[in-house]
Amino acid sequence: MTDVVKGKSKEAFIAHFGCEPEYLSYAPGRVNLIGEHTDYNDGFVLPCAIKFGTALTAKKNGTNKMRLLAVDINNDTDEFECSATYTAHPTKTWANYLRAMVALIMQKGHKVEGLDVAISGDIPLGSGLSSSASLEVTFGNLVSQVFGLNIPLQEIALTGQACEALNGCKCGIMDQTISACGKADHALLIDCRSLELKHIPVPAELDILIVNSNCKHALVGGEYNERREQCENAAKIIGVKALRDATMDMLNAKKDQMDEVTYRRARHVITEDDRVLKAIDAFKQGDLAKLAELMYASHCSMRDDFEITIPEIDGLVEIIRKAIGENAAVRMTGGGFGGSVVAVVEPAKVEQVKAAIDAEYEKISGKKATIIETHAFDGAAFTKL
Numbered sequence: 532m533t534d535v536v537k538g539k540s541k542e543a544f545i546a547h548f549g550c551e552p553e554y555l556s557y558a559p560g561r562v563n564l565i566g567e568h569t570d571y572n573d574g575f576v577l578p579c580a581i582k583f584g585t586a587l588t589a590k591k592n593g594t595n596k597m598r599l600l601a602v603d604i605n606n607d608t609d610e611f612e613c614s615a616t617y618t619a620h621p622t623k624t625w626a627n628y629l630r631a632m633v634a635l636i637m638q639k640g641h642k643v644e645g646l647d648v649a650i651s652g653d654i655p656l657g658s659g660l661s662s663s664a665s666l667e668v669t670f671g672n673l674v675s676q677v678f679g680l681n682i683p684l685q686e687i688a689l690t691g692q693a694c695e696a697l698n699g700c701k702c703g704i705m706d707q708t709i710s711a712c713g714k715a716d717h718a719l720l721i722d723c724r725s726l727e728l729k730h731i732p733v734p735a736e737l738d739i740l741i742v743n744s745n746c747k748h749a750l751v752g753g754e755y756n757e758r759r760e761q762c763e764n765a766a767k768i769i770g771v772k773a774l775r776d777a778t779m780d781m782l783n784a785k786k787d788q789m790d791e792v793t794y795r796r797a798r799h800v801i802t803e804d805d806r807v808l809k810a811i812d813a814f815k816q817g818d819l820a821k822l823a824e825l826m827y828a829s830h831c832s833m834r835d836d837f838e839i840t841i842p843e844i845d846g847l848v849e850i851i852r853k854a855i856g857e858n859a860a861v862r863m864t865g866g867g868f869g870g871s872v873v874a875v876v877e878p879a880k881v882e883q884v885k886a887a888i889d890a891e892y893e894k895i896s897g898k899k900a901t902i903i904e905t906h907a908f909d910g911a912a913f914t915k916l
């Protein structure tokens with residue numbers, strides 16, 4: 532897939548700008564295996580980069596303007612002056628991530644000049660597989676590399692996170708970090724407080740299956756930021772810096788000082804952090820039964836305590852569990868309110884799962900699901916053409 536979007540971007544660049552591009556930048560989307568809504572609580576996450584992503588081809592244009600072509604959004608275009616002041620475009624939300632990235636990089640004192648850029652990506656929008664993070668990371672890395680700014684990839688990830696905040700979503704650091712720093716055949720354990728990274732091998736005998744419910748998820752909305760506030764409030768009541776520092780005993784000791792919803796939000800985060808650390812051992816030992824137990828517990832916690840699943844997603848998880856039988860490692864992945872489900876499966880079970888989804892999902896949702904088979908891919912890459 533990577534090569535397809537790179538080729539599409541280059542072709543469109545030549546057709547639109549009338550010359551050959553000089554640079555190619557790419558960053559993948561992600562699927563999170565376990566550790567949901569733990570990142571902004573200073574906790575742990577375990578995502579991996581997937582085979583879909585966003586490719587940019589570009590060339591310096593000798594002006595102070597970024598001139599952009601979005602191949603997959605009906606060849607929509609935008610242009611803006613490079614400036615340290617961020618000014619949002621009223622309708623072109625895709626371009627606002629790039630406007631924000633330029634402004635934030637320039638605020639650090641870096642000099643940035645005009646580029647012509649053609650963008651092409653194949654992460655289904657609204658699938659919960661981080662299309663915006665991959666756009667931020669690939670563009671931040673492009674600007675850094677073309678202008679010799681030497682911004683480390685983890686700093687580009689942090690800048691991408693700040694772009695999201697400028698656009699209304701107070702997200703954590705997971706999506707941008709895995710897009711920037713992913714490694715083929717490995718999941719990435721991110722300590723979201725220290726930002727320490729550990730690459731964890733994904734057992735070669737297991738496949739990663741992503742099932743897009745085709746119920747679009749959108750994080751720029753109240754629900755995500757509301758969850759974050761509830762978690763911060765719980766941490767304050769418990770008397771810790773972030774929920775990462777709390778245990779279930781500490782939470783229970785303060786149970787009567789918080790409302791029931793706040794209690795459940797905190798319980799999700801505290802137990803989820805614990806599940807991530809246990810999942811690392813399960814991965815290391817290739818223990819699919821343990822992984823299945825942890826992933827399903829994660830799903831139930833997202834459904835019942837954090838309340839971020841929707842009936843179609845819960846239905847998909849149950850269809851896949853029934854199809855796999857024992858050792859069904861499956862859960863919703865990503866921010867929630869729609870999006871995708873992830874399953875870690877033995878290759879021999881893939882066809883069974885596909886058949887069950889084809890037979891059952893439309894009945895409960897009125898929609899068809901999209902099944903994506905992937906493994907773990909490398910993170911961001913830049914090439915001078």
Ligand code: GLA
Binds near residue numbers: 563567571702
């Ligand atoms: C979104 C956010 C991430 C993370 C997940 C939930 O993908 O961008 O920072 O909070 O939701 O785990």
